[in-house]
Amino acid sequence: MKPTVFLDRDGVLNVDTGYIGQVDDFVFIDGAIEALQQLKQAGWQLVLVTNQSGIARGYFSEEQFLSLTEWMDWSLADRGVDLDGIYYCPHHPQGSVVEFAIDCECRKPKTGMFEQAAKELDIDLEQSWMIGDKASDIIAAANAGIAHRVLVKSDYDIEDKQKALAVTEVLSLQEAAALILQD
Ligand SMILES: O=P(O)(O)OC[C@@H](O)[C@H]1O[C@@H](OP(=O)(O)O)[C@@H](O)[C@@H](O)[C@@H]1O
Numbered sequence: 001m002k003p004t005v006f007l008d009r010d011g012v013l014n015v016d017t018g019y020i021g022q023v024d025d026f027v028f029i030d031g032a033i034e035a036l037q038q039l040k041q042a043g044w045q046l047v048l049v050t051n052q053s054g055i056a057r058g059y060f061s062e063e064q065f066l067s068l069t070e071w072m073d074w075s076l077a078d079r080g081v082d083l084d085g086i087y088y089c090p091h092h093p094q095g096s097v098v099e100f101a102i103d104c105e106c107r108k109p110k111t112g113m114f115e116q117a118a119k120e121l122d123i124d125l126e127q128s129w130m131i132g133d134k135a136s137d138i139i140a141a142a143n144a145g146i147a148h149r150v151l152v153k154s155d156y157d158i159e160d161k162q163k164a165l166a167v168t169e170v171l172s173l174q175e176a177a178a179l180i181l182q183d
């Protein structure tokens with residue numbers, strides 16, 4: 001079983017300006033790619049888990065999301081970062097696109113994406129880390145049995161009780177990677 005670093009996308013890898021569905025709006029956060037390079041070089045498996053309710057809300061299509069994802073994946077691979085898995089939730093219970101307007105099991109804080117990844121990629125969840133910027137990231141990881149949970153500071157409101165589920169709060173993915181590498 002492999003220990004893994006689970007990564008949230010918006011607000012951790014790229015600037016979260018809200019429901020990003022195209023390449024023109026996708027901006028990598030300074031230092032994020034370098035942080036992934038360090039983790040990869042140290043042998044960590046990297047898996048992205050992202051809520052993309054913009055699909056259910058009709059802000060962008062699943063095809064648009066997939067083409068942005070392909071671009072992102074190649075941009076990272078070009079810099080020596082091969083992601084080992086990308087999992088996304090296109091759903092939202094109040095979505096306007098009927099096909100995706102469901103109360104699913106994969107939207108964080110639910111654990112569906114983590115469980116699917118664990119099964120498909122033979123992941124040791126207890127030895128794994130989650131890096132996210134919302135309470136839902138940290139709650140999902142806690143419920144999935146991921147021992148190490150790091151909150152990246154953002155403008156989102158997070159209650160103290162939820163913050164307490166994280167081992168620590170950092171300012172960036174770079175800081176989170178440093179923490180993981182010194183563990
Ligand atoms: O951070 P990850 O999981 O990678 O992706 C989050 C995004 O899908 C979007 O999630 C939305 O939340 P709701 O899905 O509307 O609750 C909003 O916060 C958007 O600003 C944000 O871009």
Ligand SMILES: [Mg+2]
Pocket residue numbers: 008009010011012016132133134
């Ligand atoms: Mg996020």
Ligand SMILES: [Zn+2]
Pocket residue numbers: 088089090091104105106107
């Ligand atoms: Zn879902």
